[in-house]
Amino acid sequence: MHYKGYLIDLDGTIYKGKSRIPAGEAFVHELQAREIPYLFVTNNTTRTPETVRDMLATHFNIETPVSTIYTATLATIDYMNDQNLGKKVYVIGEAGLKDAIEEAGYIIDEEAPDYVVIGLDWQVDYEKFAKATLAIQKGAHFIGTNPDLNIPTERGLLPGAGSLIALVEAATRVKPVIIGKPKAIIMDKAIEHLGLEREEVVMVGDNYLTDIRAGIDNGIPTLLVTTGFTKPEEVSTLPIAPTHVVASLAEWDFDA
Structure with missing residues (x-):
């Protein structure tokens, strides 16, 4: 499936704690080279999008605009604005x-x-x-x-x-x-920000319980990479299978 947009988890997917995941970095560089829209979607509320942008540039060899970082904080504000209480x-x-x-x-x-x-x-x-x-x-x-x-x-x-x-x-x-993954609010807002239909987008992450369930529960195709939370040996026992599973993002074919 040729996806028009990507929603991407950070920790465990693009990097792991303080360690680099070179395949994750290359994956983002390829998205940028192909000019495919993407959004980093993170449940982390302790860091601002600006802090995340600077951290990616300084430690993980990824230069990305602050507009590509969507945190649970931003989704919370969007939700509060919608409620207008x-x-x-x-x-x-x-x-x-x-x-x-x-x-x-x-x-x-x-x-x-x-x-x-x-x-x-x-x-x-x-x-x-x-x-x-x-x-x-x-x-x-x-x-x-x-x-x-x-x-x-x-x-x-x-x-x-x-x-x-x-x-x-x-x-x-x-x-x-x-608000945050795997709940609908952050995913609906992320899709809105990308401006695409949910079936045109894939949710990429390492954690079945948050990232992949966020896709499954909200009608979005999923790509599980087993570089972080969910281990390769767990894949066969998952209650609902991800759309795609890779051991490394280096295996992903953007043109398939």
Whole structure:
């Protein structure tokens, strides 16, 4: 299948932690040479698109415009703009999330926000959880940036945004709207940004549970590369098979 656009995961697909994946870099260079539209789609809310762009250029030999980077933060802002419930928000998250939301015209309000947004926050404490819980009980719209329960680090699997969201969900008994992969909101918005039909696009990633389910659950063809989270030996046991599977992005045929 000759795809007109590509949605691409980053960590585990284009690079792995701090290590380069040369085939991932070459894959992006080939997209650029062929002038095929692409969008990096990431659940990471701790980095701004500008930070991601600079990191790709500095460490991973990829020069890409900031417009090609679509984070769960941007998808959250797009969602809030669509909902149009007001401009007051309480955020649990890092500067990458808070700053972007404020730059989009939202005002931080701890007492009576229209939205409570929860993402990964390295400095989260009981008081932040208490404020979020009280605001949701008063009727604030509860948004979780992404469902990742864990994040892989050098120390091992640490609690991710999904774990923080789950605590507030337990405290409020209110189900949040989840934005990031594999949910529909980020994928619908990413497709919108590319300006293509979903069957013309392929979702490329290393994690079956997020990247590939994001495609499967939302009617988008998928390309699983077994360089990261999902291992080659797991492929035969996956409940719904990806459209394509490769051991390395070097195997991908753009013209097939």
